[in-house]
Amino acid sequence: MITFATLCVLGLLWGGVYLLMAEGLNLIYGVMKVVNLAHGDFIVLGGLLAFSLFERGGLTPIAAFPIAAGLLFLIGMAVQLGVLEQITAQGPEGELRTLLATFGLSYVVANASFLLWGSQFQSIPFLQGAVQAGPIAVPEGLLVCSLLAFGVALLVHVWLTRTITGKSVHATAQSALGAASCGLNIRRIRTLAFALGSAMAGGAGALVISLIPFQTSTGGDLTVQAFTLIALGGLGNYPGAWLAAELLGLTEVFTQYYLGSNAASAVVYVVFIGVLIFRPQGLLGRVGRV
Amino acid sequence: MRDRIIEWSGFALVLTIGIAIAAFGSGYQAQTLFTAALFILLATGWNVISGFTGYVSFGQVSFFGVGAYVGALAMIHLDAPWYGAAAVAALGGIVLALPLGWVMLRLQGIFFALGMFGLARILQIVASSLDITGGAMGTTVAVADSVNECALVMVLAAGAALVGTYALMRTRLGLRLMALRDDAVAAQAAGVDTAAVRVTAFCISAGLGAVGGALYVWNVGYLDPNSAFNGTIELQTVLMVLAGGIGTVWGPLVGGVLISLLSTALWARFPMEQQIVLGALTMGIAVAMPGGIMAALGRIGIVRRQPICAPDVAAPAEAAPAAEAAARGGGPILSCRSLGVAFGGVVAVKGVSIEARPAEMLAVIGPNGAGKSTLFNLISGFTRATQGDVVFAGETLAALHPHLLARSGIARTFQTSRLFRSLCVWETVLLAAASVGRSRAAAMAETRRILAEIGLWEQWADLPDTLPPGRQRLLEIARALALRPRVLLLDEAMAGMSAQEIERVHAALRGAMRRGCSIVAIEHVLPAIAPLAARVHVLDFGQTIAEGVPHQVMNDPVVIEAYMGVDDQEPVHGAA
Known part of the structure; x- marks a missing residue:
């Protein structure tokens, strides 16, 4: 019973971490209807940056979080203004070209990271102790990361639904044309969304590298994982992504405990295939029609 | 007519140079040629599903990897010669593509692209954990007698793939592929079985990728999951088609020659930065010249796509045949x-x-x-x-x-x-x-x-x-x-x-x-x-x-x- 409860708590906490890694992708998809294939590489870049800050300057991942997020914000802004905004085609052709551009971007980011940090796995030893809550022991690092993740997710949610800027982003997500005819500067909003989504990837990386070791080639897997989550939740659907993240966290923790770590690392791909075959519209999504 | 002369004389020139290098070149030259021709073959395969049919895939390397493993196993266990291994590999690729196409091709745009991206990673995990593939350590096979022989075979294979695509795009199937890409709903209304057409294109594409994989193993004599499902292969394949012209017959050849020269030169001088440059180039082409070189040529009136089954314009237009006797009245149809x-x-x-x-x-x-x-x-x-x-x-x-x-x-x-x-x-x-x-x-x-x-x-x-x-x-x-x-x-x-x-x-x-x-x-x-x-x-x-x-x-x-x-x-x- 205690094992079961512990696994549930761990699963929910890991769900928070996964949510943090996927939320930026969701924000970008929501506004621009585009999957940033470099998302995972942004996470790795943020993580490795935090690693260097820890090694050279002794900064903890929590202190590195705003720095990594800030840097990735700038990178995201540059990518959006310099590359993605330059694609003027509309409709499927525009989406396709944007996707191809981010495909190229993922190689640029991953190999730039490789030049700077090499191909070793890196991690930050941080908060290695455990918190005892009654009979359940929870790793401190996981708890902190997960709480931060929920905090960030909540902040973004409040920002999107309660502030004028957030509502403008929301409006652009639903209809760019409608938003533009209401006088919103949708170019600025898209840039803001992409930069913010990238910042969330970078920040997530800075925290998560203390839980999971990264190497420069991890990016692709993280992109697939983040995409699986937001697809499972229904692309662009925030509560859906949260639900999906918790489900994935629980499934992984239980699989890890009962079937071992090899099986656990395959879980995300099994979910991925399942989503593609059975529910491309996501758990909370609706079926589109011709 | 002029366009056709330009097309075929260009193709013949490149093919002749390729065969000459394969026959008389040094080992290094032949190896470089082999790689270039391999990529042209892969690019031609990717172009069939992503260019002509409009389903952009980021996992074409899956078929390359599967073909490589099937080819290696055929060489080890069946003692197959290279052509036997390639044939078995092609079959393997198609057998995989049939059920996969049925599932994957129902997906639209991003889902298909990322589904294929994920597939390559899944296959890599599978290959790492099976015994028959040699697991993560990989497996070795008997290597080809000479690099020149490999290069010659690969040049001919890539040439055959290009000629095959050319022929395909002059048939009614080619017409259906493009109709499907342009508007799937209208294609159905015109009587096109879109599901069958998609799966056919997917199988052709998979078969070409798998042949490339089998010949690759024959050339290097060694295979592990990392090299079989290598993301760099995907990048170069996509980049070549983009640079040459996506959805054109000769795009993979034009882009393939250019990008091969570029990436070989980069590899010699800046091996660490090679992929950054290729990635940036992909971004640049997607943004600035989406049609690639062929579209640029088309705009100035050279080598445009010719209509499929074009009519004989000189013949006089026939009068409409006499209307068949219509059954008027009767019940409702x-x-x-x-x-x-x-x-x-x-x-x-x-x-x-x-x-x-x-x-x-x-x-x-x-x-x-x-x-x-x-x-x-x-x-x-x-x-x-x-x-x-x-x-x-x-x-x-x-x-x-x-x-x-x-x-x-x-x-x-x-x-x-x-x-x-x-x-x-x-x-x-x-x-x-x-x-x-x-x-x-x-x-x-x-x-x-x-x-x-x-x-x-x-x-x-x-x-x-x-x-x-x-x-x-x-x-x-x-x-x-x-x-x-x-x-x-x-x-x-x-x-x-x-x-x-x-x-x-x-x-x-x-x-x-x-x-x-x-x-x-x-x-x-x-x-x-x-x-x-x-x-x-x-x-x-x-x-x-x-x-x-x-x-x-x-x-x-x-x-x-x-x-x-x-x-x-x-x-x-x-x-x-």
Whole structure:
């Protein structure tokens, strides 16, 4: 019973971490209807940056979080203004070209990271102790990361639904044309969304590298994982992504405990295939029609 | 003709240089050539599914990897020579692609692209954990006798793939691939079995990728999961097609030669930065020159795509064959019995019963939102009815795919024209004419006859974008008529046409009716269709409100009310 409860708590906490890694992708998809294939590489870049800050300057991942997020914000802004905004085609052709551009971007980011940090796995030893809550022991690092993740997710949610800027982003997500005819500067909003989504990837990386070791080639897997989550939740659907993240966290923790770590690392791909075959519209999504 | 000379002399030149290097070059040169030719082969395969068919994949390397493993196993366990291994690998790729295509190709855009991306990673994990593949440590096979032999084989394989694609894109299958890419719904309406076409393209693409993998193993003699499912292969493949021209026959060759030279030079000087440059180049091309080099050449009038099965323009246009004796009267060819459908809480069509008789036109009119187009979607199979049924030629239609309905004689047009942007007038009509089981020659003759009849023959080589809106509508009607329909559903076909064009359409429709075709025409306003219509059916809010002969319906107070309203309490805002 205690094992079961512990696994549930761990699963929910890991769900928070996964949510943090996927939320930026969701924000970008929501506004621009585009999957940033470099998302995972942004996470790795943020993580490795935090690693260097820890090694050279002794900064903890929590202190590195705003720095990594800030840097990735700038990178995201540059990518959006310099590359993605330059694609003027509309409709499927525009989406396709944007996707191809981010495909190229993922190689640029991953190999730039490789030049700077090499191909070793890196991690930050941080908060290695455990918190005892009654009979359940929870790793401190996981708890902190997960709480931060929920905090960030909540902040973004409040920002999107309660502030004028957030509502403008929301409006652009639903209809760019409608938003533009209401006088919103949708170019600025898209840039803001992409930069913010990238910042969330970078920040997530800075925290998560203390839980999971990264190497420069991890990016692709993280992109697939983040995409699986937001697809499972229904692309662009925030509560859906949260639900999906918790489900994935629980499934992984239980699989890890009962079937071992090899099986656990395959879980995300099994979910991925399942989503593609059975529910491309996501758990909370609706079926589109011709 | 000039274009064809440029194409083939360029191809022959590159092929000759390739064979010469393979035969007489040093080991290093031959190895570089081998790699370049391998990528051209992979790029050609990727181009078939992603360029011509429009399903962009980021996991073509999956088939390369599977082909490499199948080829390696064939060499180890069956003692197969290289050609045997390549053949088995191709088969392996196709066997994998068949079920995979069935699942994956139902996915749209991003899902397919990322599904394939994920597939490569899944296969890499599988290859790492199986014993038969040698696990993560990899496996070794007997290497080829000489690099030059490898290079020669690879050059010939890539050349054969290119010639094969060229031939493919001159067949009716090639026509269907492009129609599917441009507009899947319109392709179904033209009788194209889109699922079969997609899976066929996917299998061709997979087979080419797998052959590349098998020959790669033969060349290097060693295989592990990292090299079999290497993301760099994916990047170079995609980049080559983009640079050369996505969706063109020669794009993979042009891009392949250029990018191979570039990446070899980069590898020699800046091995660490090579992939950054290639990635940045991919971004740059996606942003700045999406059509690649071939599109740039096309813009200045060199090496444009030639129409498929082009007609012999010199031959005189034949007169329309004598109309077959039409069976007038008799029972209805198509009847809908209390047909209805609801979307969520909105009832779009409710209890509508119509009958279409051979050689006669039924007009369906009604105000905006009356459910006219939805009724057509129900009849032509694009939307499933939630109540009632459709009886066509004495048989009840149940859940048939749109393309089967189109082939069996229910043709339709769309309210806003849906034409194929890369198919010319001739190809658009030929596509439909060829999908009802005619021979190539018969389909071409039929296409010619219809274009002459409807007055589009002069513009046979024009792309739809260059036609005025009225002509675009004519083309859509021509496409529907090419299916030799027994029931033709026209959805506001006469909207936006000049008086002269309307006259042409009327003539073509009279001709079709003389051959016994039944026509159901939706119009927003009756006069455009009244001269031809025998009967009129009026819908409002998804239900039948009147039916009868035209002049009687037009004077029916219920119909006038539906269009004009009778309630004087509402202020009148200009147009009704």
